[in-house]
Amino acid sequence: MAGEPRTFEKHLEDDLHLLLDAHSAGTIPAWRMPAQNSRRVVPFVGGAGAAVGAKIVTGAAIAVLAAGATTEIVITHSANPIDWARNVQQQVQASPRSQGGPAHSQPTSAVHPSASSVGGGSPAVPPRVSPPSLPTVTPPAVPSVTPLPIPSPSTPAVP
Amino acid sequence: MRGLAGEIAINALPEDEAEAEPEYTPGSVEDFERLYRRSYRKILVTLIGMLGDPAAAEDCTQEAFFRAFRAWSSWRPGAPAEAWLHRIAINTAVSHWRSQRLRQVGEIIKRIGRPAPPVSPATIAENTELGKALHKIPAKQAAALVLRHYHGYTNREIAAALGIPERTVASRLAAAKARLKVELADWVE
Numbered sequence: 181m182a183g184e185p186r187t188f189e190k191h192l193e194d195d196l197h198l199l200l201d202a203h204s205a206g207t208i209p210a211w212r213m214p215a216q217n218s219r220r221v222v223p224f225v226g227g228a229g230a231a232v233g234a235k236i237v238t239g240a241a242i243a244v245l246a247a248g249a250t251t252e253i254v255i256t257h258s259a260n261p262i263d264w265a266r267n268v269q270q271q272v273q274a275s276p277r278s279q280g281g282p283a284h285s286q287p288t289s290a291v292h293p294s295a296s297s298v299g300g301g302s303p304a305v306p307p308r309v310s311p312p313s314l315p316t317v318t319p320p321a322v323p324s325v326t327p328l329p330i331p332s333p334s335t336p337a338v339p
Numbered sequence: 340m341r342g343l344a345g346e347i348a349i350n351a352l353p354e355d356e357a358e359a360e361p362e363y364t365p366g367s368v369e370d371f372e373r374l375y376r377r378s379y380r381k382i383l384v385t386l387i388g389m390l391g392d393p394a395a396a397e398d399c400t401q402e403a404f405f406r407a408f409r410a411w412s413s414w415r416p417g418a419p420a421e422a423w424l425h426r427i428a429i430n431t432a433v434s435h436w437r438s439q440r441l442r443q444v445g446e447i448i449k450r451i452g453r454p455a456p457p458v459s460p461a462t463i464a465e466n467t468e469l470g471k472a473l474h475k476i477p478a479k480q481a482a483a484l485v486l487r488h489y490h491g492y493t494n495r496e497i498a499a500a501l502g503i504p505e506r507t508v509a510s511r512l513a514a515a516k517a518r519l520k521v522e523l524a525d526w527v528e
Contacts, residue, residue, distance in 0.1 A: 188520065192484070192488050192519065193488045195468075195469040196488055196489040198467075198469075199469055200384045203387050203393060204383075204384045208376060208379045209379075209397075211372055211375045213368065213408070
């Protein structure tokens, strides 16, 4: 039907005017200029950003812990943390330095420059410093104490 | 005039401002006030047609003008100012319409089994057949209908205002009319 769209559109336009004309004649409210710097600041701390940040930090920490635990399990073939500690102790004891062997690299002292000047023109290699061995301390013998005689009441008091 | 500093109340457009769109200077407060006075009612009516609620439409219109004012210094003088405002206002109203729809869904879920609350007298646009039908179609389609069949813009002008292809405007109008024909079956008979 050719006339139907025109009828519908005419009806639509008429009803739109009936519906909206009343509002197009209303009072225009006063224009209140927005204050300067009135942009809304979305707080990052305490909002969704903080929640996401906390999740990221927690996830990273869990990932690091899991990686460390996996490494220890692979090395020690045990899931017991006591075994991991024992393994670390063994490795430390087996290291060349703890056995008194030659070290691969010696750190140079930046704090005490005089230490590197020992030996004239020789390269600045500080002397190896071994921790002094703790002296064995023998506790002194406890002297035998003879109890003093209890003074009798007839004895005059010492002034 | 209301007498408050920084506020102007206007009840009617001056005759010289009812003609062709004047030239504006971006960033000029005086020019923005002229644009406000000139286009406030058009924007409000478009948003009432979209939202069906005059109070919500007024809120969205004010919000749209605030947004426009913030961007006023970046407005390009070559573009029609009213079309630019319409785009901002329609985007504001679409956001409002979406949040309203979400809220309605939440309220429907909350009051399952209870009677529906009475219709607010503020939503007078819902008290007519066309108002109810407009409220049922998507906000963007309703905006296209009001711009085309109330304000009388061409499809090309609507496309330029909304920043969408002309074909999209035509398809939105066709979809809106098809939906309205179903909702308002009495008209066609």
